[in-house]
Structure formats: structure tokens, C-alpha cells
Amino acid sequence: MSRILPLVAFLVLASLFGFGIWWNTQHDQTAIASPLINKPAPSFDLPVLGDPSRSVSKASLLGKPYLLNVFASWCIECVHEHPLLMTEVKSLGVDLVGYNYKDDPAEASAWIEQHGNPFTMIIADRDGRKAIDFGVYAAPETFLVDARGVIRYKRIGPITQDVIDREIKPAIAALAMEKR
Amino acid sequence: MLRILLATVALLIATTVFAQAIEPLPFKNHAEEIRYQQLTAKLRCPMCQNETLADSNAPIARDLRHQIFDMMQAGKTDEEIKTFLVDRYSNFVLYDPPLERDTLLLWFGPAVILVIGAIVVVMQVRRRARAAAGATPGASIDIDTGDDW
Numbered sequence: 001m002s003r004i005l006p007l008v009a010f011l012v013l014a015s016l017f018g019f020g021i022w023w024n025t026q027h028d029q030t031a032i033a034s035p036l037i038n039k040p041a042p043s044f045d046l047p048v049l050g051d052p053s054r055s056v057s058k059a060s061l062l063g064k065p066y067l068l069n070v071f072a073s074w075c076i077e078c079v080h081e082h083p084l085l086m087t088e089v090k091s092l093g094v095d096l097v098g099y100n101y102k103d104d105p106a107e108a109s110a111w112i113e114q115h116g117n118p119f120t121m122i123i124a125d126r127d128g129r130k131a132i133d134f135g136v137y138a139a140p141e142t143f144l145v146d147a148r149g150v151i152r153y154k155r156i157g158p159i160t161q162d163v164i165d166r167e168i169k170p171a172i173a174a175l176a177m178e179k180r
Numbered sequence: 181m182l183r184i185l186l187a188t189v190a191l192l193i194a195t196t197v198f199a200q201a202i203e204p205l206p207f208k209n210h211a212e213e214i215r216y217q218q219l220t221a222k223l224r225c226p227m228c229q230n231e232t233l234a235d236s237n238a239p240i241a242r243d244l245r246h247q248i249f250d251m252m253q254a255g256k257t258d259e260e261i262k263t264f265l266v267d268r269y270s271n272f273v274l275y276d277p278p279l280e281r282d283t284l285l286l287w288f289g290p291a292v293i294l295v296i297g298a299i300v301v302v303m304q305v306r307r308r309a310r311a312a313a314g315a316t317p318g319a320s321i322d323i324d325t326g327d328d329w
Binding site for chain 1: 226227229239240243244247266267268269270272
């Protein structure tokens with residue numbers, strides 16, 4: 001028995017490290033699980049991008065679910081997820097609200113002009129202070145907010161087809177189930 | 181000559197002092213500044229994994245430092261500021277995580293492993309002592325050579 005003990009110890013350690021590697025490929029190490037899931041979204045009242053005279057508040061969006069996509073013209077990953085927003089996410093059956101994060105309004109508008117506008121509306125948080133209430137720490141991030149204004153899901157990092165199929169679609173389907 | 185040397189040394193000291201004041205904030209007094217520095221050094225930047233809010237150059241770290249400064253100006257305690265950040269960014273921001281159900285393994289895991297190791301060692305030592313006592317002196321040497329990993 002004691003002769004095979006080193007082998008057993010080796011196998012235990014190897015499987016532990018193997019599990020660690022597998023776990024890291026499945027999970028984004030930079031993503032911090034948001035404590036805001038299933039909590040009411042923070043109230044906000046932010047100006048519309050390109051039209052600061054108008055503003056959008058949390059209250060005005062109550063009544064139907066929406067996806068809130070945090071983006072910026074300086075954000076490199078946003079360029080990568082944008083084509084999916086233009087096609088797939090737009091057709092998920094919920095409003096897609098753009099949250100322009102710490103951006104110059106002119107640059108943001110030019111960026112939207114260049115890459116297309118998938119958003120129902122775009123609100124601008126120029127100094128990024130309201131984003132702290134949302135627990136935003138990088139772009140892109142995407143929130144699913146339900147009709148009662150509760151955050152139901154958060155994606156940190158770019159949206160991929162896989163994320164849409166495995167996470168966002170089921171989350172939206174769950175909301176539709178509740179309604180009935 | 182000495183004067184030039186002294187002036188150079190003074191200049192060098194001055195630059196190291198100013199190098200730390202990356203973003204001069206209008207503190208009311210030195211005690212408040214010390215409190216701010218201690219608090220931001222105890223909090224972790226959500227963006228950059230292994231940097232404190234005090235050290236990090238990430239934009240979010242800057243925003244959070246300003247948030248902390250503003251909250252200090254508003255008379256919030258360190259605990260209130262920490263709670264504010266934990267509510268938004270989870271316990272990740274704390275370098276000293278609180279004792280909770282989720283952190284039990286983190287807090288006591290090493291101690292449990294240590295205890296298991298101690299039990300294994302004690303069991304081994306006892307077994308060998310018993311084997312050595314039961315066998316003839318010559319035979320016990322043979323057993324040991326077979327076990328010398």
C-alpha cells in the first residue's frame with residue numbers, strides 16, 4: 001500500500017490541477033459575479049446621447065424588460081460584439097438600451113454612425129458615476145432588467161453567439177414564463 | 181559645491197514626495213489624507229485583479245477613488261464606504277474577506293489540510309513504531325529500506 005501511495009498522491013494532485021485548468025477555461029477569471037443580480041436596478045436619470053435636453057429614467061423604462069448594453073467608443077471589445085447586437089440581440093424581442101459609458105458624445109455618435117445603431121435608445125453617462133451604482137467596471141457589460149426594474153442577469157465582457165444561446169435567450173424565456 | 185549637492189538632494193527628495201501625489205485631492209487635513217490612503221490601500225481594484233485601488237491606474241480605480249473621497253467628505257465612515265462598494269462589486273473588492281458561509285473554505289481550508297496532514301503523520305509514525313517493535317532488529321531495517329520515500 002505504502003509503495004503506491006506516491007502514485008496516488010501524484011494522481012490526486014494531477015486531477016486537482018487538471019480540474020483547475022478545466023475550470024479556468026470555463027470561467028472568465030476577470031468576471032466578478034455581480035451582487036446586484038435579482039436586486040432592483042439602481043434608479044437613474046441620464047441624458048439621451050446627442051440630445052441632452054431629453055433624459056431617460058429607470059421609472060420611464062418600467063413595464064417591459066430590456067437589455068442594457070454598456071458600451072463606449074474607446075472600448076475595443078465592443079467593436080467585436082457589435083455585429084451580434086446588430087443582428088441577433090436586436091431580434092430577441094426585448095428592447096436594447098445603449099449605455100454610453102465615459103465617452104465623448106461626438107466620438108460616441110461617430111462610432112454609432114460607423115458601426116450601426118442596434119439600440120432603441122442610447123443614454124449617456126459621461127463621467128461614469130452612475131455606472132458605479134450598476135457595478136460596472138469595464139465595457140462591454142450587458143444587463144437584463146425585467147419589467148419591474150429588477151436586474152436578472154449580467155454579462156461581463158463581450159456577447160458571443162454562445163452567450164446568447166446559452167444564457168441570454170433562456171433568461172429572456174424565463175421572464176416570458178413568469179408573465180403568464 | 182556643497183550647496184549644489186544639497187540642492188540636488190533636496191530636489192530628489194522633493195520629486196519622490198510629489199511622485200506619490202498622482203492626483204492631488206483637496207483634503208481638509210493630513211489625518212484625512214492618511215485615512216484615505218489607508219482605506220484605498222485595503223480595497224482591491226475590480227478591473228485589475230491584483231492591484232489596490234490606491235495603486236491602480238485603471239479608469240475605474242480612479243472613479244472609485246473619487247467616489248471614496250466624496251463619501252469621506254460627506255462624513256461616511258470607512259465601514260459605510262466598504263459596504264457601498266461591496267453592495268456593488270461584491271466581496272471581491274475587500275482584501276480581507278469577511279467570515280461567511282462562502283468563505284469558510286478560504287478561512288479554514290488550510291487549517292483543515294494541516295490537521296489531516298498531522299493525522300496522517302501520527303498514523304504513519306505509530307504504525308512504524310509498532311512494526312519495529314514487533315519485528316527483530318534485523319528485519320526492521322529491511323522494512324525501512326522498502327519505505328524510504
